[in-house]
Amino acid sequence: MASVTQPIDIEQGSPTWHQYRKRAQTDLYWLAAKVIQLEDKIPMRPKVHYGMCRFAERRTGIPEIDSARIQMIACARGSGKSGTVTTCRTIQRLLQNRNWAAGIANESAEKAKKFLAAIKAQFESNEFLQFLFPELIPDFRKTIWAADQITINRTHPDPINPSVAAVGVTSQTAGFHMNEWIVDDLISDAAAENARKGLFTEIEAANRWVTRLPPLLKKPQQDPITFIYTPWFLEDTYHFIEETFSYGESEKRFMWMLELPDGTTQHIELTRRGSVAKFALPIMDEQGQSIFPELVTTEELEQIRMQDPLFFSSQYLLRPTGGTLSDFKPEWLQEFSWEGSKQIRFKKDGRVQFRRLQDLTCIMSVDPAISKKDSAARSAVVVTGTDGENVFLLEAWCGRVGATDLAQRVINFTKQYSPHRIIVETVAYQGALKEVLELLAAQQRLPMSMFPLADFRPGPQDKKDVRIFGLEPWFRKGLFFYNGKLQHEFHDEYVNFPNTRLRDVLDALSMQKDSWEKLSGIGQGSQGTRLQGMRQTEKNRTQKIRDHYASKRRRV
Numbered sequence: 001m002a003s004v005t006q007p008i009d010i011e012q013g014s015p016t017w018h019q020y021r022k023r024a025q026t027d028l029y030w031l032a033a034k035v036i037q038l039e040d041k042i043p044m045r046p047k048v049h050y051g052m053c054r055f056a057e058r059r060t061g062i063p064e065i066d067s068a069r070i071q072m073i074a075c076a077r078g079s080g081k082s083g084t085v086t087t088c089r090t091i092q093r094l095l096q097n098r099n100w101a102a103g104i105a106n107e108s109a110e111k112a113k114k115f116l117a118a119i120k121a122q123f124e125s126n127e128f129l130q131f132l133f134p135e136l137i138p139d140f141r142k143t144i145w146a147a148d149q150i151t152i153n154r155t156h157p158d159p160i161n162p163s164v165a166a167v168g169v170t171s172q173t174a175g176f177h178m179n180e181w182i183v184d185d186l187i188s189d190a191a192a193e194n195a196r197k198g199l200f201t202e203i204e205a206a207n208r209w210v211t212r213l214p215p216l217l218k219k220p221q222q223d224p225i226t227f228i229y230t231p232w233f234l235e236d237t238y239h240f241i242e243e244t245f246s247y248g249e250s251e252k253r254f255m256w257m258l259e260l261p262d263g264t265t266q267h268i269e270l271t272r273r274g275s276v277a278k279f280a281l282p283i284m285d286e287q288g289q290s291i292f293p294e295l296v297t298t299e300e301l302e303q304i305r306m307q308d309p310l311f312f313s314s315q316y317l318l319r320p321t322g323g324t325l326s327d328f329k330p331e332w333l334q335e336f337s338w339e340g341s342k343q344i345r346f347k348k349d350g351r352v353q354f355r356r357l358q359d360l361t362c363i364m365s366v367d368p369a370i371s372k373k374d375s376a377a378r379s380a381v382v383v384t385g386t387d388g389e390n391v392f393l394l395e396a397w398c399g400r401v402g403a404t405d406l407a408q409r410v411i412n413f414t415k416q417y418s419p420h421r422i423i424v425e426t427v428a429y430q431g432a433l434k435e436v437l438e439l440l441a442a443q444q445r446l447p448m449s450m451f452p453l454a455d456f457r458p459g460p461q462d463k464k465d466v467r468i469f470g471l472e473p474w475f476r477k478g479l480f481f482y483n484g485k486l487q488h489e490f491h492d493e494y495v496n497f498p499n500t501r502l503r504d505v506l507d508a509l510s511m512q513k514d515s516w517e518k519l520s521g522i523g524q525g526s527q528g529t530r531l532q533g534m535r536q537t538e539k540n541r542t543q544k545i546r547d548h549y550a551s552k553r554r555r556v
Helices: 016-027 028-035 046-056 083-095 109-124 127-132 189-197 201-211 237-246 298-307 309-315 403-417 430-443 464-469 472-476 488-496 504-510 514-521 525-555
Strands: 070-075 101-108 163-170 180-186 226-228 252-259 266-272 275-280 334-339 345-346 351-356 361-367 379-386 393-400 421-425 451-458 480-482
Touching: 016 028, 016 083, 016 127, 028 046, 028 083, 028 127, 028 361, 046 083, 046 252, 046 266, 046 275, 070 083, 070 237, 070 514, 083 109, 083 180, 083 226, 109 127, 109 163, 127 504, 189 525, 201 226, 226 237, 237 275, 237 345, 237 451, 298 309, 309 488, 361 403, 361 504, 379 403, 379 504, 393 403, 393 421, 393 451, 393 488, 393 504, 464 504
Parallel strands: 070 226, 070 275, 101 163, 101 180, 180 226, 334 480, 361 421, 393 480, 421 451
Antiparallel strands: 252 266, 266 275, 334 345, 345 351, 361 379, 379 393
């Protein structure tokens, strides 16, 4: 269908008029871009907003996602989520059902009123909207048309519940019973900053408000709620929402292959947990490029990342961190970048340095957790290179895959890095992995001698957290380097440890520590002395952690 702009040159009641009405009711992206005319104002772009709109309409084509009562839509700061979803989805609901009652909530009543003001303006002055849906336009002098609530023309009057109501978290809402709530940004900048300082009063108030929200629906256990947000930190209100409405169920993941209007395909991972379906679209793709350069370029994103990694991770990558709750400090991490495919560049002691890949001793570690189930643990494959002092994280992969896919990943990394050792944790799956690896190697005519496999056998008292804590001296001394542009999974685990259940990359990494120490030549000169000090620090910390676990067992 051709794009539509004013003035309108079609007749009311004509087939084209009916087509436009139908499309406005069933295509949120088109409604927002063409009827509400946000295409150039935001500006709207299919790769950023098309999937967001389809998800909000429950039109992904994935039954388990579209049937979820609770929607969570996470988008980067400034990406136009409020205009596209909060404003336009509310308008679309009224176009579909003129008797609908929608509540709009924000952390501030004044901000919620601004969302409502944008909706009011469309009914008051958007000639195209008025032309397509004249039956909805009320006599503004005779209906409720206030700053905090409005009522359009209805076929069934409702003196209690307006068409749209705007409230804040602290507003009095006991009298409303709406068909739907759209909750946009429950946490203010100030509340997030206070939480980082240890003051959680506003966060706790928002959490309490969330638990009281379902009774404000006409059918509290059936009517929809949509949360639109940008996360701030681990365990914030959005995490609380997901935990509250998941009812303890495990997470299911779905890869949504979305065909965009230009014919290209976009892959977006969606999740379902309990009553919650979740959409999250980071502003940076897997190649480290901005998908919305009109808002922020790749270069600008890199500047933001360098200035404030935690803010960048939560507000643009949608990966909230534990911040000061983590035992590993962000400032300990050092970064490197690739110069081509055979050389790395890093800065140390104020001096830019280079290392050729062929001059590094590479170690690979594999932590098998072979399963494709969404609720299962993730397998991890980590490759590091050391120059005898520094450790460079060359690869940090994790995922839920079968034995064949995991073995092929090992083969690919072996071809690329020629590791000195491949450490595989001895678990039930290790034998299956080795058998599949031998089979694939034979099919690809690769000698098994190129895979220097070594077992990693944790003792009965060898806890994963204790092993991971053992990496601290390498981090704290500035001897560990990672690729900040690409290795987001590692960064998430690092800044959240130990306050996150996701630690697969760190666990696989901890299996290499002994190898680094041997390759660093402990006991040889000043470097050996320094590393011996690091090892003693690690032993002291490990003993402290073991004493902690032992005291807990005694109390039990």
